[in-house]
Amino acid sequence: TDFMGRQLNFQYDSAGRLVAAVLPSINSAAPGNTFPNGTAYVFQYDVNNTDPNRQNDLINIYYPNQTLAYINSSRVVDVTSVYASATPRYTITYGQGSTNPDYGMVLTETVGDPANGIGGTYSFAYSTSNLPTNIIRPRRPDCQPNHRHRPQRQPGGLQL
Known part of the structure; x- marks a missing residue:
């Protein structure tokens, strides 16, 4: 609790992973916008992955409008x-299989609800030195490989 009485609460699972962050209560607002118990972000990890090295991977984030009832x-x-x-509302997939070159790397990030026309999926590819070579946004690429190895701002994306 801070000097203004605002309180943040954090919940952890038995392995010490952050599973929920409860934001301050909102008691004075327009009708329908008060939240006396606060609002929360909830985090889910890949605890059921058969590879114990991947069980701490963050795979889902739930936003406050999905968690209010809980x-x-x-x-x-x-x-x-x-x-x-x-x-x-935020889902992350990782490369699996310890012999795969993309092992443990973020392969996709899905934001929003693309099935209902809101948000989209970002796809990532990596070079052999584990650097991103191409990030595909829902509408256009963010970066493309080139041989300068210095970021260069270009219309339509960042050139690497």
């Missing part, structure tokens, strides 16, 4: 119910 008056989030019932 916060109690003690500002504790029922993260198990969020995982089972809510729709994540």
Whole structure:
């Protein structure tokens, strides 16, 4: 709690991973916009991955409008119910298989709800030195490989 009475709460799982961050309560706002128990972001990890080295990978983030129903008056989030019932608004996939060159690298990030026309998926490819070579945004590439190895601003994206 800070000097103005605002409180942040953090929840961790048994492995010490941050699973929820509850933001300050909102008691004075327009009708329908008060949140006396606060609002929360919930984080989900790849705990069921058969590779123990990948079990700490962040795979889903749930935004406050997906988690409101799961916060109690003690500002504790029922993260198990969020995982089972809510729709994540940020999803990350990683390269799997320790012999694959993209092992542990972010392959895609999905933001929003592309199935309903909101948001999209970013795809990532890497060079053999584990540097991004091409980031594909939903509308256009962000960066393209070149041989200068210095970022160069270009219309339509960042050149590497």
